[in-house]
Amino acid sequence: YIEREREREISHSPKFPRTKRGSETQTLVLNLLVICCERKMAVVTQDMMKHFQKLMEEINEPLKNTFQNVHQGYPTETMVRFLKAREGDVSNAHKMLVDCLNWRIQNEIDNILAKAIIPTDFYRAVRDSQLIGMSGYSREGLPVIAIGVGLSTFDKASIHYYVQSHIQMNEYRDRVILPSATKKYGQYIGTCVKILDLTGLKLSALNQIKLLTVISTIDDMNYPEKTETYYIVNAPYIFSACWKVVRPLLQERTRKKVQVLPGCGRDELLKIMDYASLPHFCKREGSGSSRHSRNGTTDDCFSLDHAFHQQLYNYVKQQAVLMESVAPAKQGSFHVDFPEPDPEDSNIAESIETEFQRLGDRNGLPKSLNGLKINGD
Numbered sequence: 001y002i003e004r005e006r007e008r009e010i011s012h013s014p015k016f017p018r019t020k021r022g023s024e025t026q027t028l029v030l031n032l033l034v035i036c037c038e039r040k041m042a043v044v045t046q047d048m049m050k051h052f053q054k055l056m057e058e059i060n061e062p063l064k065n066t067f068q069n070v071h072q073g074y075p076t077e078t079m080v081r082f083l084k085a086r087e088g089d090v091s092n093a094h095k096m097l098v099d100c101l102n103w104r105i106q107n108e109i110d111n112i113l114a115k116a117i118i119p120t121d122f123y124r125a126v127r128d129s130q131l132i133g134m135s136g137y138s139r140e141g142l143p144v145i146a147i148g149v150g151l152s153t154f155d156k157a158s159i160h161y162y163v164q165s166h167i168q169m170n171e172y173r174d175r176v177i178l179p180s181a182t183k184k185y186g187q188y189i190g191t192c193v194k195i196l197d198l199t200g201l202k203l204s205a206l207n208q209i210k211l212l213t214v215i216s217t218i219d220d221m222n223y224p225e226k227t228e229t230y231y232i233v234n235a236p237y238i239f240s241a242c243w244k245v246v247r248p249l250l251q252e253r254t255r256k257k258v259q260v261l262p263g264c265g266r267d268e269l270l271k272i273m274d275y276a277s278l279p280h281f282c283k284r285e286g287s288g289s290s291r292h293s294r295n296g297t298t299d300d301c302f303s304l305d306h307a308f309h310q311q312l313y314n315y316v317k318q319q320a321v322l323m324e325s326v327a328p329a330k331q332g333s334f335h336v337d338f339p340e341p342d343p344e345d346s347n348i349a350e351s352i353e354t355e356f357q358r359l360g361d362r363n364g365l366p367k368s369l370n371g372l373k374i375n376g377d
Contacts, residue, residue, distance in 0.1 A: 231265055
């Protein structure tokens with residue numbers, strides 16, 4: 001079993017040991033779970049897991065309560081995720097998890113799915129400028145998350161609404177979608193695959209680095225190791241240039257998760273999912289694009305009219321009604337403390353900015369670039 005798992009990690013397979021609660025396999029995984037970490041294999045032994053579990057037993061009740069919302073009945077798998085994020089170091093993984101739980105309490109994350117962004121027209125504007133959705137499932141049962149990186153403008157609301165919307169998407173995925181998939185497929189499913197559409201990516205994207213860094217930092221610190229693979233499609237030249245600069249800065253563990261596919265990526269993606277689960281921008285012949293595929297129909301997984309977003313928004317509104325019966329809801333955006341970005345993320349952002357400037361200068365666009373301002377600076 002151990003050798004099979006080791007070979008699977010080395011081959012960069014998107015599979016990850018999944019276990020059913022109470023099964024004999026669960027005990028085996030606890031005995032010796034192999035995790036692929038940066039440039040080395042970190043062996044997580046039963047003693048390490050017992051140590052981590054003992055540390056978690058000592059946390060206070062409020063932290064234990066919010067931890068239940070995080071692990072959804074699978075505390076071992078959750079601790080493994082944090083261990084992967086900290087390269088098998090129990091002390092660092094424990095600190096990371098406790099910091100995450102404190103962040104949840106301080107920012108009332110457990111209640112964020114009861115904080116509807118209203119009115120509906122305003123939420124629609126948020127959805128139309130922050131392109132993200134769920135198009136289906138892979139054949140292994142992993143949710144397929146689509147992100148319109150190139151055409152997201154983030155210009156219809158304040159940063160707080162976009163952060164609120166992003167966290168709501170994370171929480172709905174972790175507390176509704178993944179538990180449902182686990183039940184449906186009869187095995188633990190705790191991760192997803194993401195397809196990033198770079199159609200329309202321009203130098204002006206530099207304006208959004210501040211916001212994207214905030215969102216990325218929130219994910220890295222509080223939702224680690226939730227993505228099996230990042231598939232990049234419809235990549236223009238500007239991405240290719242930046243990727244050459246950024247790729248060496250990424251951890252080996254992260255770098256292995258990124259796959260840049262030719263064109264719209266349809267043929268490659270059909271190897272892991274059915275046609276019906278492809279995002280709309282991957283169904284077209286040729287390059288495909290978010291903009292040209294967005295025809296106002298429910299096939300557009302970015303649209304508020306899509307089944308996924310309708311289910312999510314209705315769920316949040318229902319939870320808001322229940323919460324309202326207990327305490328009146330506050331109007332306005334749901335403010336979340338922004339964590340300090342990881343130095344590595346800051347380095348990557350600076351490298352992207354430098355490369356964008358270089359591309360602008362080379363293409364005779366210095367004036368347009370000089371007029372850019374990083375949001376929030």
